[in-house]
Amino acid sequence: MMNSARTTCLVVGGGPAGMVLGLLLARAGVAVTVLEKHADFLRDFRGDTVHASTLTLLDELGLGARFAALPQRRLDRATVQLDVGSVRVGDLSRLPGRHRHIALVPQWDLLDLLADAAETEPTFTLRRNAEVTGLVREGGRVVGARFTDRTDGSVHEIRATLTVACDGRGSAVRAAAGLTPRAFGVPMDVWWFRLPRHADDPAGGVGRIGTGEFMVMIDRDDYWQCGYLIRKGSDTMLRAGGIAGFRARLTALQPWIADRVGELASFDDVKLLDVRLERLRRWYADGLLLIGDAAHAMSPVGGVGINLAVQDAVAAARILAPALRAGGPVPVAVLRRVQLRRWWPTALIQAGQRLAHRRILRPVLSAQPTNGASTPARPVGLNDAGGEAPTSALPLPLRLLRRFPVLQGIPGRVIAIGPLPEHAPAWARRPELPVQTAPATTEAAAAPSESGVGKV
Secondary structure, X not given: OOEEEEEEEEEEOOOHHHHHHHHHHHHOOOOEEEEOOOOOOOOOOOOOEEOHHHHHHHHHOOOHHHHHOOOOEEXXXXXXXXXXXXXXXXXXXXXXXXXXXXXXXXXXXXXXXXXXXXXXXOOEEEEOOEEEEEEEEEOOEEEEEEEEEOOOOOEEEEEEEEXXXXXXXXXXXXHXXXXXXXXXXXXXXXEEEEEEOOOOOOOOEEEEEEOOEEEEEEEOOOEEEEEEEEEOOOHHHHHHOOHHHHHHHHHHHOHHHOOOHHHOOOHHHOEEEXXXXXXXXXXXXXXXXXXXXXXXXXXXXXXXXXXXXXXXHHHHHHHHHHHHHHOOOOOHHHHHHHHHHHHHHHHHHHHHHHHHHHHHHHHHHHOOOOOOOOOOOOOOOOOOOOOOOOHHHOOHHHHHHHHOHHXXXXXXXXXXXXXXXXXXXXXXXXXXXXXXXXOOOOOOOOOOOOOOOOOO
16 A cells, blocks of 8 residues: 655755755745655765855855864865876965855765754655655646655655655656756766875875876875776776776876775775766756756766755755745746756856866876876875976966966866855845754763764
């Protein structure tokens, strides 16, 4: 027997877009249910960048102090290490506003923060272990979704005035709706893996571009989250060369990690990200809206996917809330307004990513690696000053960035703020909430229980 329920807005996917949309609509007094496929938010190798515009949004929502209390690293510039030396390519200190940096925080901490805030609203519900398997339709209109409870296999149906897909680039809702995104070719995939981090390593992150190779390392305090770019479709061939060969390539590219690449015992420790760059021509149908990666999968270039998804959610909440509070079906014209608002900044960023693919990544990955012949032995972090590379050895765009430092603020602004930042509506804003501290415990206290949210 199918279990049935009803809500006003059904949000599928508990990622950044889904949780921000759920929180904002709940603060508008809209009954909203968020379906999250997993039992908690713990995912390895998810995006960890919280950009300046999102930090401003958290301030507006009264969550800035609680976010600032989370363990984090900060980036206020971007310096990359080349074979010929290092060069600064971005400067976030030139950003307007209070936040002139990007915060590096595990995504599960951000999602826990948003979920805790949303669950204080009486009209908000978060259903975990809820895997959406199809849409409910009436007369050609989407009126909800079906999902399976992964804890017991029971089947449920939730009917809703509006269903919003925030379930990522592999969106089950998008597939059920029969919507196919336009795909843009990409030159690379990414291998993700962990390496231990030492106390004297660079703080924040490391960007390393060599002949035929590109690697990014994100500081997660006691370990590095590493992304190594490979040519699109070459995963099987490269894995056939064995893990020892890959460890040798890493050591040649960055000699300072030679003492830790042995932690990669096999290719089971290396996960493939199938990079996609896609965009739906139409982000909506009657009773259905898609935002974030469900509407437009982004390349990892610039790490802007989370930022764009959050901005989609803010714009959607501001546009949808009046119609949802009014009752009755949300007109298709209102859904179209969301796409019209968010289409051009998305298309602009994707155009920039395509240009970076064509002009930078494709030539880099097409070259034959030089086996570290010109590799600097000393690591340079993203936050380091840079400037070691001879200007004459740099390509023209990098020479211009060095010659006119004010230009370094342009990529910083595009990445950290975006072309069209969104702000919380007045009805969603709250005074700054105090940072909650854990109560003191005594030896006689009972053993702590596991949190249902999955904190680390």
